[in-house]
Amino acid sequence: MNNTETEITDLKTKLISEFQDFEKNLNGEAETTLHFIRKDAFENFKELGFPIKKLEDWKYTNLNPALKQNFIQSFTEYTPALKKEDIEKYLIKNSGINLLVFVNGHFDIGLSHIETKNDKVYIGSFSEGMKDHKDVIEKHFAKIAAYDKNGFVALNTAFAKDGCFIYVKKNYEVKEAVHILNISDAQSESYFSQLRKLVVVEEGGSINIATDYHTIGDQKCFTNAVTEIFCGMNSKVEHYKIQNEGENSYHVGTTQVHQEKDSRFSDTTISWGGAITRNDLNSVFDGTNTECHFYGLYLLTGRQHVDNHTLADHKMPHCYSNELYKGIIDGNATGVFNGKIMVREDAQKTNAYQSNNNILLSDDATIYSKPQLEIFADDVKCSHGATTGQLNPDEMFYLQSRGIGKENARTLLLYAYASDVIDSIKIDELREMVVKKLEMKLK
Amino acid sequence: MLTIKNLKAKVETDEGGKEILKGLNLNVNAGEIHAIMGPNGSGKSTLASVLTGRDGYDVTEGEVLFEGKDLLEISPEDRARQGIFLAFQYPVEIPGVSNTNFLKTAINEIRKSKGEEPMSSVEFLKLIKEKAKLVGLDPQMISRYVNVGFSGGEKKRNEIFQLAMLDPKLSILDETDSGLDIDALRAVAEGVNKLKTKDNAFIVITHYQRLLDYIIPDFVHVMYQGRIVKSGGKELALQLEDQGYDWITDPKEEASV
Numbered sequence: 059m060n061n062t063e064t065e066i067t068d069l070k071t072k073l074i075s076e077f078q079d080f081e082k083n084l085n086g087e088a089e090t091t092l093h094f095i096r097k098d099a100f101e102n103f104k105e106l107g108f109p110i111k112k113l114e115d116w117k118y119t120n121l122n123p124a125l126k127q128n129f130i131q132s133f134t135e136y137t138p139a140l141k142k143e144d145i146e147k148y149l150i151k152n153s154g155i156n157l158l159v160f161v162n163g164h165f166d167i168g169l170s171h172i173e174t175k176n177d178k179v180y181i182g183s184f185s186e187g188m189k190d191h192k193d194v195i196e197k198h199f200a201k202i203a204a205y206d207k208n209g210f211v212a213l214n215t216a217f218a219k220d221g222c223f224i225y226v227k228k229n230y231e232v233k234e235a236v237h238i239l240n241i242s243d244a245q246s247e248s249y250f251s252q253l254r255k256l257v258v259v260e261e262g263g264s265i266n267i268a269t270d271y272h273t274i275g276d277q278k279c280f281t282n283a284v285t286e287i288f289c290g291m292n293s294k295v296e297h298y299k300i301q302n303e304g305e306n307s308y309h310v311g312t313t314q315v316h317q318e319k320d321s322r323f324s325d326t327t328i329s330w331g332g333a334i335t336r337n338d339l340n341s342v343f344d345g346t347n348t349e350c351h352f353y354g355l356y357l358l359t360g361r362q363h364v365d366n367h368t369l370a371d372h373k374m375p376h377c378y379s380n381e382l383y384k385g386i387i388d389g390n391a392t393g394v395f396n397g398k399i400m401v402r403e404d405a406q407k408t409n410a411y412q413s414n415n416n417i418l419l420s421d422d423a424t425i426y427s428k429p430q431l432e433i434f435a436d437d438v439k440c441s442h443g444a445t446t447g448q449l450n451p452d453e454m455f456y457l458q459s460r461g462i463g464k465e466n467a468r469t470l471l472l473y474a475y476a477s478d479v480i481d482s483i484k485i486d487e488l489r490e491m492v493v494k495k496l497e498m499k500l501k
Numbered sequence: 502m503l504t505i506k507n508l509k510a511k512v513e514t515d516e517g518g519k520e521i522l523k524g525l526n527l528n529v530n531a532g533e534i535h536a537i538m539g540p541n542g543s544g545k546s547t548l549a550s551v552l553t554g555r556d557g558y559d560v561t562e563g564e565v566l567f568e569g570k571d572l573l574e575i576s577p578e579d580r581a582r583q584g585i586f587l588a589f590q591y592p593v594e595i596p597g598v599s600n601t602n603f604l605k606t607a608i609n610e611i612r613k614s615k616g617e618e619p620m621s622s623v624e625f626l627k628l629i630k631e632k633a634k635l636v637g638l639d640p641q642m643i644s645r646y647v648n649v650g651f652s653g654g655e656k657k658r659n660e661i662f663q664l665a666m667l668d669p670k671l672s673i674l675d676e677t678d679s680g681l682d683i684d685a686l687r688a689v690a691e692g693v694n695k696l697k698t699k700d701n702a703f704i705v706i707t708h709y710q711r712l713l714d715y716i717i718p719d720f721v722h723v724m725y726q727g728r729i730v731k732s733g734g735k736e737l738a739l740q741l742e743d744q745g746y747d748w749i750t751d752p753k754e755e756a757s758v
């Protein structure tokens with residue numbers, strides 16, 4: 059962006075004016091239940107707009123410079139432009155995995171392949187899913203992630219079209235993991251992409267989902283992702299999000315989880331790409347005896363900025379939540395951690411733990427860490443803590459005194475520090491990819 | 502092998518520095534075991550730190566030569582690569598780094614510095630087995646994180662295990678005996694005796710003579726207030742055991758080595 063440019067497009071106005079074009083491209087879908095939701099979300103976006111720094115939740119993250127860019131949206135018919143070779147290096151090397159590829163928000167059926175096909179599960183695009191599972195989509199779409207509070211969620215809901223839909227029926231365990239590969243094709247244009255996912259896992263079902271974000275090309279791009287996850291009674295869902303986008307990419311992502319009785323949800327969020335990244339991860343416990351794990355790692359350098367906001371919302375008794383977020387911040391980069399544990403009045407016998415650790419590798423690296431506990435019940439076990447420091451000089455010396463050079467000693471220690479977050483990834487091939495990438499980044 | 506001449510060193514403090522080593526002389530040849538004894542606070546650990554290059558110390562005078570080369574000029578890792586090893590008085594715990602990964606990295610970096618190929622996994626595992634047996638370390642401990650959850654004695658034993666794995670020329674043992682029960686002490690001492698050859702050397706820092714019943718030193722030095730104030734043969738250790746340090750801590754009685 060050139061600061062001397064006088065004419066700055068107001069992105070909000072532009073997006074608003076595009077909604078009618080978008081509607082025209084829906085081809086007869088305009089009268090459906092979903093579209094009434096879109097319209098409602100659109101009105102909400104008009105009202106809410108983009109969040110500004112003045113809001114407490116956006117205190118440390120200023121998106122204004124990013125939003126001044128003249129982004130375009132792509133909602134006309136998608137013409138595949140990427141080839142297999144272009145995405146080869148992003149693939150998880152597991153032959154059994156389900157692969158869904160989205161390019162600038164469009165489902166690319168040619169690059170994708172679905173392994174798990176039976177009447178117990180649906181893995182695919184929204185529009186295909188509508189054919190057989192309209193009722194499920196209508197029941198859950200935009201019901202988990204509220205769009206009347208957050209402008210980005212409203213915007214995403216308004217323009218949601220070709221998203222990802224995963225549906226696991228009662229008592230079905232999906233053995234093959236799902237890899238949702240999101241690519242921003244920024245080779246020639248600056249796109250603003252709305253990525254949408256809906257995951258519905260019925261009673262007793264289970265699934266592992268990895269979703270990662272990459273950029274091809276050097277143009278600026280903006281990704282606005284909303285993921286809704288419904289964990290039915292006694293279901294098990296693992297979700298991994300890896301933010302791998304390029305240095306001219308902006309990313310705002312909301313993962314909103316609804317957990318029923320006895321369900322178990324685990325999320326691992328790794329952020330090491332992108333110029334500015336904002337991750338919102340919220341889980342609401344709407345039944346007793348639910349279990350929830352949040353793992354996070356952010357590894358930042360240069361002028362990168364990552365803001366992690368999490369909420370474990372204990373509404374019911376006997377639930378367990380555990381959160382571990384770790385940061386390694388170098389250069390002039392900035393990390394933000396805002397983790398909230400909410401224990402509501404009825405949530406007796408809650409066990410909720412949270413910790414946020416940070417290592418600052420340079421004098422100009424910054425972390426704003428704000429763990430928050432709000433407790434309205436009296437019989438609970440909760441703890442939280444945050445630490446910020448440098449590499450431990452005694453550990454460094456110990457390694458060096460055995461002949462290990464400074465660089466390698468540093469890598470070993472940082473790797474060790476990050477390992478408990480990385481070990482939470484249960485797809486072996488993905489974890490190995492993450493380990494390789496981490497080692498490369500630590501060098 | 503090692504020549505220390507008139508070594509004076511300060512520890513960096515908020516007030517600018519406090520002199521701890523006040524003109525220390527020592528000469529260690531290949532094939533020798535030297536014991537350094539002395540009351541708490543006399544500067545024994547400081548000497549070990551200065552020799553291995555820990556941050557936070559300023560050498561203000563004197564020199565240290567290792568195999569004829571200036572030791573103080575080079576980084577801690579290069580000292581280790583040239584064959585200096587310190588068994589720490591207080592070994593640190595390193596969560597997340599396994600003993601095996603740690604040792605493999607160390608061995609291969611030392612090899613690389615000599616222009617040698619990395620050790621094969623088969624060779625490495627064989628070495629681990631052999632050395633664990635030699636120092637009496639439970640092989641289970643080796644796959645665990647470095648010193649994490651180890652008892653005091655296990656940590657010390659792990660130091661000697663590392664020593665055995667890295668096969669240094671000069672080993673400095675800083676109070677390896679403290680915190681050990683008699684069986685562990687004997688095991689550690691036996692390990693050291695097996696590792697000793699005519700080509701390597703040991704500096705054994707202790708303030709009890711107990712360890713020296715098992716590791717027989719060629720020389721015993723008494724350190725007091727940053728200097729070696731008396732040197733002798735192994736009988737000096739027995740004399741110290743009998744009479745304590747009082748008779749020796751008169752600084753005028755400084756002996757040369």
Ligand SMILES: Nc1ncnc2c1ncn2[C@@H]1O[C@H](COP(=O)(O)OP(=O)(O)O)[C@@H](O)[C@H]1O
Nearest residue numbers: 512513514521540541542543544545546547548
């Ligand atoms: N980091 C430090 N800051 C200040 N004083 C120190 C520091 N390290 C050691 N000393 C002092 O140096 C002296 C020698 O300590 P040390 O070398 O540990 O002795 P020893 O190992 O013989 O017991 C002691 O008086 C101790 O208090």
Ligand SMILES: [Mg+2]
Nearest residue numbers: 545546590676
């Ligand atoms: Mg000491």
